[in-house]
Amino acid sequence: MNDKSAIARFCTFCSMVCEGDAERSGSEMASESFCSRRNREHDVLQGMLRSRGRLPDSLEQERSLARANSILENGRDIFVTGRIQSVETARATVKFVERAQGSLDLWDSEAAFDTVQAIQRSGFYGVSLAEARESTTLLIIVGDDSLLEEYPRLPAALSAGRSIPALLLGSWGDESIHAWRQAGFDALVVDCDVQGVPRSLLQASRSATSWPWESQVGDWLQQASFTTVLWSNRNLQVAHGDLWIESMMEWIAKRNSDRRCAALAWRGLDVGFQQACTWLTGFPGRIRYRKGVLEYDPTGCRAKAWLQKEATDRPIVGHRRIRNPVLVWVDDTAGSIPPPVLSSGVPMIVVSPAGLSGTDPKTIGEEIIWLPTRLPGIEVPAEFFRGDQTLMVHGIQGATLAANEPEVGNTPTMVAGDWLRRLVAR
């Protein structure tokens, strides 16, 4: 079964894990099946040009490792964050955090934890992508144009080649509406405040007369045997996202009493981290190890809160001598490090492909050490989850792509896990 036709490549840029044969042309990777609209391939390959256009050689990397270990040995408050997406990096990160007796929270985990907390309080009714594609008789899409900016291939992935009524609730521009219609959906747009959508749906289920929207919406809801409600956590502009999800689940649960209904809550690639962290520790993140005991603290153990505290406290109490905070940034993307992280003034170890592109560490005032890695799913095979958390794919099969192969070829092939295993703490 290893004939040539079996070789395929899966796009690991936006969590749709689309499939296609990509070709490289100069510094660009092209495939009609990939999310080329956003030119993210271009960004990624540019990112791979590394910091200041050069990848440190082996000797420099070993020196960096020694310095990183020196910082960690003195560190007393080690916080690990970043953009961890592949299962391999997640495994290595969790093991490192345990060894370092540190804390762990993904960067920008707020939206993901809205879902987590809603699930842990009251549960969830979900549907996977292929199931939604085949079973849905009414698709309700909640959000705005940012959904398709983030996941441009979502309408095509949900299209089953038949006309399906699609109700777009929120703020939708012509381009988005066109995209859904082009994919075969009979789209009806209701411009409304997304925050109030669950309440309106619940009211409507209690009394038909309280329906706030057009009558066709009510007809569609009456006729639909399998309703799928689609939203993306990261693109949902609502206050108290966890409560919003719980309200939506209340409506979905009620609807299931006499017909079928489920949510397709699309997540980013960071679901890979959440899944792996859950099977390794029992918790989806926001964990800390204290004296060998694992603690789960979904409200307290937050990377942004930790950084804010460090930035606020440091000039006042000079606590570095007491706590010796160290930030370890682990990244599976080619993106740059967010400014709040760079400006926190905390000694930082960066384990990432892109390093500090566009940033001069001397201006930061604290030591920042970069341990460069290959880009999972692009330069090295890696395992990722599709954004619905159902399908785990072995990203990139066949030949690997690298924009600057000659340069990379002179340095060790390191992935994040390799560095994390070599990092030692007290």
Add this chain to the structure above:
Amino acid sequence: MITKLRGVRIVDGFSAAGGFSAAGGLKTSGGFKMADGVVKSVENADLYMIDGVLSRVLPDGKKIDAEYALPGRTVMAGAIDLHTHIGGGKVNLARLLMPERPRATEPMRADKPWLGPLSCPVPNTWETGRRYLQMGYTACFEPAMLPANARQSHAEMRDTPWLDTGGYVVLGNDRMLLEWLQAGVPQSMITDYVAWMLTAHAACAVKVVNAGGIDAFKFNQRKLDVDEKHLHFGVTPRQILRALAIAIEELQLAHPLHVHCSNLGVAGNIESTLATIDAVEGRRLHVTHAQYHCYGKEGPHGYSSAASALADRVNRTPSLTIDVGQVLFGQTVTLSADTMHQFEHRSLALPRKVIFQDLECQAGCGIVPFRYRESQYVHSLQWSIGLELFLRITDPMRVFLTTDHPNGGPFTGYPHLIRLLMDYDFRMSIFDRLHPDVKSTSPLPSLRREYTLAEIAAMTRMGPARALGLENRGVLSDGAIADVVVYRDESNAESMFCDPEMVFRRGILVYRNGEFLADSVKSTIVAGMADSGRGADWYRSAANRAMWHQRYGYSPDMVMVRGEELTDEGRLIEANRVHRLV
């Protein structure tokens, strides 16, 4: 590396073919004697582990590297759990759903703190491996591996230390199969498809969950009996079961079709369970978590035990095996691909939260936290039905000890369950606490059978090994894999089985008196279709690949689990091992 265990009592399983009495083995001063006269327990014996393989004798000229004098200790092969939910989408969702530490049902033991309660009814992978090894288990099988979740299931099992693992791929609600059955395609096409699904998902067996029912629920059908038609596809569970059973027969898989019957937990479901057994027309069959599938409708609450009917059928049908899915009192979380029936039980959730998922046109997932209570009639009845099955089925090689972890209770309850089976007085002491209507109607007090150690070895070692076609496991015979457990002899079977003195994996001492001494090689057990010639053609067919792509939106390549994915940090995974029916 040669290790000698000196002066031990070797307790091995045995075959009851030829008529083993319901009263159990005849206990003799020299060990445990079968009805056919074959003594399978040997006192004061020596056992050698030579480079990971067992031998009863030391070859000439060989030097012993390590020797343990263990007079009076009982030695068994590593135990095998053939039905335990330890990896995959719904298992991980259950972990996510239950972050709270459950109320401990038993106090911590100050002398053995490592035997405390689980952190969660569905523990993380490391805790799962650790706690299984601490009970002497060395191989566990995830019985419900959805095709779309197979890679994740293997990844989780790869992260579960010390255990050999395998998975059963879930078929029978996949729309491709349903469409083919609707279209009446030749059986050979279905058999090839099954072969490919086994290969592609690195599975070692096929499981069917509520045949057709999970998919019917997606079309809002709330019930599907064995001869009832799926409203959309027009096929019946009987057709699905028959087609899959034939495929397994044609592929000569060691493990028969592993069936979660229709009507899980429904009063009166014994009829559909017996109809399910009939549906495969005499072919081999494994009925899983049978306790949940043998209920009558009689009694004060319209819910009664039909264990005797199922046990009679098992006793009369040599081609039939079951695992029990015993209920143990306390907090747990139930999880199943059977969304149709889990959804019916959603109002029983405790704590009050549930997860349901409709998955990839292949199956579903329903997670309902549950607390089994002695004072509750149905829970008490379920507890007694499970024990009835154990005690009424005469051949311990065909009834396996499971709680359907975590559905009936966490796997850490196995030592307690073993004591229930081995100690009539203890069993009755729990029985006395049950709901009065169960106490007044249950035949359990009249079942005075007490399992022997040899029978326990049969139902937890040799029986599951044979059912899975693992010829060199589950026994302590020459040439078997040296997964060996050393137990202290204790009058309390629960104490004995919850805390072995030593556990060896491949001849290496990995656990001793609460301490984990070494990691061990892990293996993944797969069906190994390569030499059958089946499956590859299915994959090569452009029409099949196109159909797959049309149904799922991606090619079969995306889900194919390759051998190299089953290795971890250089540890050898014995992939593609062929285990066939002997």
